[in-house]
Amino acid sequence: QVRLVESGGGLVQAGASLRLSCAASGRTFTDYAWGWFRQSPGKEREFVAAISWNGYATNFADSVKDRFTIFRDDAKNTVYLHLNSVKPEDTAVYYCAARPLTISTIVNEYTYWGQGTQVTVSS
DSSP states (O other), X not given: OOEEEEEOOEEEETTOOEEEEEEEESSOOTTXXXXXXXEOTTSOOEEEEEEOTTSSOEEEOTTTTXXXXXXXXXXXXXXXXXXXXXXXXXXXXXXXXXXXXXXOSOGGGXXXXXXXXXXXXXX
16 A cells, blocks of 8 residues: 655744655655645645656746755655745645656646645744
């Protein structure tokens, strides 16, 4: 059974940094792209960042570009999202997701999803 488990969320002050992790089990994901999405109360789930199956391509939402980075460690079957210079508007539940090969910004194009980790940024 495939499982994606996010960790690393928490309560931080504006301007801080933190690292989210998404550990996968049940299969290898070397031929899968990874994505990070987030959802705030009353809002739709939105794209944050993605990395292709080989790590050569990445994509970021305009709202996080130049502040967030994404990395994958296939040896650990894990993907990371580094959040730098966080803002109160970054507060959300962050989800990781996986889809075959290429990156996408579309929620419905991802096959596997984690349960999410809460990030709260205080001003």
